[in-house]
Amino acid sequence: MLVACVEATENPVGTTTLVPENGSLAPATSESAASGPDIANGARQFKGLGCSGCHRTDSTKLVGPGLSGIGARGDDAIRTSIIDPSAIIVDGFNDLMPKTFGDVLSDSELDDLIGYLNTLN
Numbered sequence: 001m002l003v004a005c006v007e008a009t010e011n012p013v014g015t016t017t018l019v020p021e022n023g024s025l026a027p028a029t030s031e032s033a034a035s036g037p038d039i040a041n042g043a044r045q046f047k048g049l050g051c052s053g054c055h056r057t058d059s060t061k062l063v064g065p066g067l068s069g070i071g072a073r074g075d076d077a078i079r080t081s082i083i084d085p086s087a088i089i090v091d092g093f094n095d096l097m098p099k100t101f102g103d104v105l106s107d108s109e110l111d112d113l114i115g116y117l118n119t120l121n
């Protein structure tokens with residue numbers, strides 16, 4: 001009875017989770033631009049580059065504005081805010097954001113980061 005129960009649960013889990021995961025991971029790792037931004041990589045950039053030290057992902061102000069709903073600004077404005085922060089200063093904030101992100105981020109990393117920011121509500 002115990003054996004039958006274990007077999008019944010292991011088989012479907014093994015086949016249903018592994019097949020689609022392989023299918024969706026393969027294109028994302030080989031060429032992210034072809035399949036849209038890699039949101040998970042964008043989230044890693046956000047933490048790894050220290051964005052999260054100044055920005056919350058909700059609406060709470062830290063050193064910089066909370067970034068929930070930032071997607072409404074549009075990709076171009078977000079891109080400018082990241083690579084040329086002095087070009088647009090958000091009302092009520094100072095020009096404190098580092099100016100070097102454009103030098104350290106590749107185009108595809110920047111796309112991933114913007115893709116991630118677009119998911120913040």
Ligand code: HEC
Pocket residue numbers: 046049050051052053054055063064065070073078081082085086088089090093094095096097098101113
């Ligand atoms: C040292 C603190 C600091 C760090 C680190 C930082 N920012 Fe900022 N950021 C700010 C401040 C302050 C502002 C508001 C002034 C301005 O517009 O430049 C801002 C503004 C922004 C805006 C515009 C927000 C709006 O409402 O239009 C975006 C988008 C943004 N930051 C994204 C990022 C991302 C992505 C990173 C990491 C790559 C990052 N920031 C790292 C301080 C920081």
